[in-house]
Amino acid sequence: MSSARLYYITKTLLSYGLDELIPRKRVPWFAKLARGSLFWLRNQHKDKPAGMRLRLALQELGPVWIKFGQMLSTRRDLLPHDVALELALLQDQVEPFEGELAQQLIEKALGINDISELFSDFSQTPLASASIAQVHTATLIDEHGAPQDVVIKVIRPNIKEQIDADLMLMQKVARLVAKLLKEAKRLRPIEVVNEYKKTLLDELDLMREGANAIQLRRNFEDSDSLYIPFVYSDYSRNNVLVMERIYGIPVSDTDALLAQNTNMQLLAERGVEVFFTQVFRDSFFHADMHPGNIFVSRENPHNPKYIGIDCGIVGTLNREDKRYLAENFIAFFNRDYRQVAQLHVDSGWVPADTSIEEFEFAIRTVCEPIFNKPLAEISFGHVLVNLFNTARRFNMQVQPQLVLLQKTLLYVEGLGRQLYPQLDLWKTAKPFLEDWVKEQVGPLAVMKKMYANLPFWAEKMPELPDLIYQNLKRQQQPVQLPAPQSAKPLLLSIFAGSCLIVSGLCYLQHDLVACVITAGFAIAGFIAAWRSA
Numbered sequence: 001m002s003s004a005r006l007y008y009i010t011k012t013l014l015s016y017g018l019d020e021l022i023p024r025k026r027v028p029w030f031a032k033l034a035r036g037s038l039f040w041l042r043n044q045h046k047d048k049p050a051g052m053r054l055r056l057a058l059q060e061l062g063p064v065w066i067k068f069g070q071m072l073s074t075r076r077d078l079l080p081h082d083v084a085l086e087l088a089l090l091q092d093q094v095e096p097f098e099g100e101l102a103q104q105l106i107e108k109a110l111g112i113n114d115i116s117e118l119f120s121d122f123s124q125t126p127l128a129s130a131s132i133a134q135v136h137t138a139t140l141i142d143e144h145g146a147p148q149d150v151v152i153k154v155i156r157p158n159i160k161e162q163i164d165a166d167l168m169l170m171q172k173v174a175r176l177v178a179k180l181l182k183e184a185k186r187l188r189p190i191e192v193v194n195e196y197k198k199t200l201l202d203e204l205d206l207m208r209e210g211a212n213a214i215q216l217r218r219n220f221e222d223s224d225s226l227y228i229p230f231v232y233s234d235y236s237r238n239n240v241l242v243m244e245r246i247y248g249i250p251v252s253d254t255d256a257l258l259a260q261n262t263n264m265q266l267l268a269e270r271g272v273e274v275f276f277t278q279v280f281r282d283s284f285f286h287a288d289m290h291p292g293n294i295f296v297s298r299e300n301p302h303n304p305k306y307i308g309i310d311c312g313i314v315g316t317l318n319r320e321d322k323r324y325l326a327e328n329f330i331a332f333f334n335r336d337y338r339q340v341a342q343l344h345v346d347s348g349w350v351p352a353d354t355s356i357e358e359f360e361f362a363i364r365t366v367c368e369p370i371f372n373k374p375l376a377e378i379s380f381g382h383v384l385v386n387l388f389n390t391a392r393r394f395n396m397q398v399q400p401q402l403v404l405l406q407k408t409l410l411y412v413e414g415l416g417r418q419l420y421p422q423l424d425l426w427k428t429a430k431p432f433l434e435d436w437v438k439e440q441v442g443p444l445a446v447m448k449k450m451y452a453n454l455p456f457w458a459e460k461m462p463e464l465p466d467l468i469y470q471n472l473k474r475q476q477q478p479v480q481l482p483a484p485q486s487a488k489p490l491l492l493s494i495f496a497g498s499c500l501i502v503s504g505l506c507y508l509q510h511d512l513v514a515c516v517i518t519a520g521f522a523i524a525g526f527i528a529a530w531r532s533a
């Protein structure tokens with residue numbers, strides 16, 4: 001990092017008095033000495049509250065810090081409410097870079113001499129310009145010779161070096177804060193900055209964004225609720241992404257939506273539906289759902305469809321995470337806090353020696369005020385924020401993917417209520433949660449697991465006759481023969497295993513009756529084998 005940049009960042013942080021946020025008695029002598037030696041850099045904004053000073057400093061430091069502040073503003077679990085509100089005001093207003101330079105970057109990335117070799121009507125004036133990338137419009141002649149309206153997203157030149165340098169300093173600041181601040185254990189500055197670093201570096205790779213968009217598009221191929229623009233992968237590189245241009249209405253433009261008689265209730269409910277489908281069906285969710293990335297199709301306002309862009313940040317969940325969410329939500333909305341506490345202990349999410357009574361009491365204390373409202377007005381996102389905060393106090397490591405989900409949920413709820421203030425989130429979401437839990441524990445779940453194991457059994461099947469033959473043969477040889485009764489469990493297990501395979505095959509053939517009967521034989525066989533072992 002250049003020393004000039006280091007000096008500039010230090011100067012900005014000090015002139016907004018951010019060092020004063022660390023209690024003086026916790027600052028070691030060498031840090032006090034270093035601060036004293038920079039005596040000409042004084043807090044020039046003493047009259048302003050801490051949150052505002054933080055926002056102004058980040059604004060001045062540029063895109064990497066602004067984006068960091070924007071991310072922090074969604075972490076209501078970490079920041080006081082007033083600071084979070086201040087940070088939400090951060091705008092990344094950055095100057096667009098030269099259109100001609102964008103054109104050169106595209107030509108170089110795609111290995112062409114002139115942009116007109118692939119695109120006609122390339123517009124050097126950007127359609128949009130953000131901190132990391134800039135978007136231009138063009139027309140692409142596709143492989144069938146048809147003209148297609150596209151947008152080309154180009155990463156800003158030299159941004160990587162600037163980001164690397166700023167991130168390095170940010171990590172240093174985080175380490176310092178972790179050492180000096182009493183609240184460091186709760187705020188986890190090092191983890192927060194590392195998470196941010198990962199998100200930011202992911203955003204720099206447009207191939208990754210393209211791949212995410214392709215996956216999401218596939219997941220919602222036949223959906224009435226969500227459309228993801230087509231990505232032209234042949235023309236996409238790490239710093240250039242070419243995709244279908246869409247002409248939807250920005251979701252924040254409520255007037256335009258109302259003007260075309262959009263069914264606002266359905267639109268709001270579909271937002272929740274799309275989110276829960278992504279989470280529970282696909283385990284793959286768009287995690288940058290700010291209003292600038294969501295549009296509504298102009299077609300069929302009575303059957304409104306979202307259009308999602310900017311798939312740079314996605315979240316994925318494993319089965320365990322989904323179980324955590326579904327079971328906790330259901331227990332919460334039944335106001336069964338003991339069950340919530342018990343779930344955390346039984347699943348090993350909190351240490352086994354956690355006192356259920358104490359944990360239950362802590363959850364009740366933070367959640368009862370939330371449930372004091374009608375069910376329709378309750379925020380899932382806030383329930384999660386409170387649950388995570390309580391669980392952390394009881395030594396649970398909340399996984400980053402769950403935090404990402406909680407943030408996205410807050411956005412989705414905010415969006416839904418902005419579109420249709422009476423939106424009943426719980427009514428819309430409950431079927432998703434209950435169906436998922438049922439699927440995990442019911443007979444269907446057993447069938448599914450058997451189905452998943454079928455390839456293994458199919459592979460082992462040809463070996464079965466050999467195994468039976470060898471085993472029987474061994475029994476005929478008195479010297480090697482184990483105790484006579486020991487063959488019974490094996491034979492019974494072979495029988496039960498075969499029934500299980502046949503049952504699986506019946507399931508595949510949709511012959512449920514035969515499937516259940518053979519599954520019954522399999523279970524009986526296993527029980528008999530176990531009892532005679």
Ligand SMILES: Nc1ncnc2c1ncn2[C@@H]1O[C@H](COP(=O)(O)OP(=O)(O)OP(=O)(O)O)[C@@H](O)[C@H]1O
Nearest residue numbers: 128130132133135151229243244245246292309310
């Ligand atoms: N497929 C598209 N069709 C039409 N306009 C688009 C398309 N993709 C992007 N845009 C326009 O470009 C803007 C910026 O795009 P995008 O959000 O992908 O960039 P970004 O650099 O990630 O921005 P941000 O940091 O604000 O999320 C969008 O808000 C939208 O107005």
